Amino acid sequence: MKDFKDKVMFLTGAAHGFGRVIAQEAARRGMKLALLDIDEPALKETAATLGDAAVLVLPTDVTQEAAINAAIARTMQEFGQIDVLINDAGIALPGRMWELPVRDWEWILHVNAMSQVYTMRKIIPIMLKQKTHAAILNVASIAGLVDTPGMPAYHASKFASVGLTEATAYDLQRIGADIQMHVMCPGFVQTDLYHTESHRPAQYTDASDPYYQSEAFLKGQQFAKYVITNGTPIDTIAATVFKALEDDTFYILTHPEYNGLIADRVDRIVHNGKPDVHVMDGIM
Ligand SMILES: NC(=O)c1ccc[n+]([C@@H]2O[C@H](COP(=O)([O-])OP(=O)(O)OC[C@H]3O[C@@H](n4cnc5c(N)ncnc54)[C@H](O)[C@@H]3O)[C@@H](O)[C@H]2O)c1
Numbered sequence: 001m002k003d004f005k006d007k008v009m010f011l012t013g014a015a016h017g018f019g020r021v022i023a024q025e026a027a028r029r030g031m032k033l034a035l036l037d038i039d040e041p042a043l044k045e046t047a048a049t050l051g052d053a054a055v056l057v058l059p060t061d062v063t064q065e066a067a068i069n070a071a072i073a074r075t076m077q078e079f080g081q082i083d084v085l086i087n088d089a090g091i092a093l094p095g096r097m098w099e100l101p102v103r104d105w106e107w108i109l110h111v112n113a114m115s116q117v118y119t120m121r122k123i124i125p126i127m128l129k130q131k132t133h134a135a136i137l138n139v140a141s142i143a144g145l146v147d148t149p150g151m152p153a154y155h156a157s158k159f160a161s162v163g164l165t166e167a168t169a170y171d172l173q174r175i176g177a178d179i180q181m182h183v184m185c186p187g188f189v190q191t192d193l194y195h196t197e198s199h200r201p202a203q204y205t206d207a208s209d210p211y212y213q214s215e216a217f218l219k220g221q222q223f224a225k226y227v228i229t230n231g232t233p234i235d236t237i238a239a240t241v242f243k244a245l246e247d248d249t250f251y252i253l254t255h256p257e258y259n260g261l262i263a264d265r266v267d268r269i270v271h272n273g274k275p276d277v278h279v280m281d282g283i284m
Contacts, residue, residue, distance in 0.1 A: 001084070001135050001180060001245050005030035008079045010072070010123065012062050012115060013089030015042035017191030018139060018237050020049075022086060025238035027053035034075040034082075036060040036068075037089065038199050054079070061201050062089045062115035063107070072122050081130055084245070085123045087116040087161075088139040091196040092228075094151045094220035101211050105153050107204035112157030116164060124172070127179050135245055137182040138165045142253070145185050146261040148280055150223060169250065180248045184241065187255030188231030194224040 001007075009026050013019035015037035023033055027050040037043040040059040047057045056078050058071040075082060093100065093108045116138050127134040143151070144158030165183040172179050211217055232255070244252045253259065264279060 001133060001248070004084075004242075004245075006032065007083035008032045008034065008075070008081050009084040009086060010034045010036075010075055010082045010119070011086045011088060012036045012060075012119065013087075013139070014046050015039040016046075016195075017193060017234065018186075018189070018241075019086075019088045020046045021234060021238040022088065022241055024049060025242055026084075027051060027055070029242070031084070032079050034058060034071065034079070036062065036071055038062070038201065062118070063110035063201060063203070065114075065118045068115065068118040069122060072119070072126075076126065081132070082123055082126055083130075083132065083134050085119055085127075085134075085136045086139070086241075087119055087137070089115055090139060090141075090193070091199060092151065092193050092224050093153050093196060094223050095153065095216060096150075097152045099211070099214075099216050100153055101206075101209055103204050103206060103209075105156075107200070108153045108157050109160070112154070113160035113164065116161055120164075120168060124168075124177075124179070128177055132178070134179045135182065136165075136168075136179060137184060137241065137245065137252075139184045139186075140165070142185045142187045142255060142258050142261075144183070146258065146265050147275060149277055150220075180245075182244055182250055182252055184244070184252040184254075186237070186252075187258055188227050189234050189237060189254070190229060190231045191234060194221070194228045196224070197221070 009031050011019060011023055014023045014035035023035055023046055026033055032054040034056045035043060036058045038061045043057055047055050060067045060071045089111055091108055091111045093104050138161050140161035141158040143155050144162035147155050162183050165181055169181040240254055
C-alpha cells in the first residue's frame with residue numbers, strides 16, 4: 001500500500017504507546033481514523049493531537065465482541081469503508097503459569113488474541129466486498145516468536161496472534177484476496193504497557209483474590225515496569241509501521257538483536273531439542 005490519503009484506518013489501542021504514534025502518523029498522511037481504546041480520557045487526548053484529521057473516537061473494551069461490532073458499524077456509517085485494520089490493543093500480565101489466576105489468563109487472551117479475531121471476522125468480509133486494496137496489521141510481539149521465563153500468558157496470547165495472522169494470510173491468498181497481511185513482533189519499547197492494571201475491566205476484577213496482594217503479583221509488576229522502562233525509545237515505531245505497509249513486509253521485526261533467539265528456537269524444534277532456560281541468561 002503506497003497511498004494513504006483519504007483511506008480509513010480502524011485502530012485499536014489508540015490511547016497510548018504504539019497506538020497513539022501510529023494514529024499521529026496516519027493523520028499526518030491524510031487518513032481518516034476510527035480510534036478504539038478502553039481508556040476514554042487518554043483516547044480523547046490522542047484525538048486532540050491529530051489536527052484537522054477526520055477522527056471517530058470510539059471508547060471500546062476490545063474484550064467485548066458486541067462492542068467491537070458496534071464500533072465497526074459506526075465506522076462504516078461515518079466513513080463507508082475500512083482500508084487498514086491495525087489490531088494494537090494489548091496488555092502484559094507477568095506471573096507463573098500455575099500462579100496467575102484463570103481470570104487473568106482469560107483477560108489477556110481476550111485483549112491480545114480474541115480482539116484480533118473479533119475485528120478480523122467482521123472487517124475481512126467488508127474489505128473483500130469493497131474490492132479495493134486493503135491491509136491488516138496485527139501487533140504481536142517478539143514474545144510471539146520466542147519464549148522467555150516469567151510471562152507464559154503473554155507468550156500464549158502473542159503466539160496466538162502470530163499463528164492467527166499467518167494462517168489467515170494463507171486463506172486470503174487461496175481466495176486471491178487483495179489484502180496485505182502483517183504481524184508486528186517488537187522487542188521491549190518504552191510505552192505505558194506496564195500500566196496494564198489500570199485497564200482491568202470489571203468482568204476480570206476480583207479484589208478479594210489474595211493473589212493481587214501476593215509477592216508473586218508485586219514482583220511481576222516490578223518486572224513489567226523494569227523491562228518496559230528499559231526498552232528502546234518509541235520514536236521509530238510509527239515510521240516502521242508505515243514503511244512495512246508501503247513495502248508489504250509480513251513479519252515486522254524491530255529488534256534485530258533477538259533474531260538469533262528466533263533461529264535458535266527453530267533449530268531446537270527441528271533437531272529434537274527442548275527449551276533451555278540458560279539460553280536466556282543475561283537476556284531475561
Ligand atoms: N512496549 C513493548 O515493549 C511492546 C513490545 C512488543 C509488543 N508490544 C505490543 O504492542 C501493543 C501496544 O502496546 P504498547 O506497548 O503501546 O502499550 P500501551 O499500554 O502504551 O498501549 C496499549 C493500549 O491498549 C489499550 N487497552 C488495554 N486493554 C484494552 C481493552 N480491554 N480494550 C481496549 N483497549 C485496551 C490501553 O488502554 C492502551 O492504550 C500491545 O499489543 C503490546 O503487547 C509492546
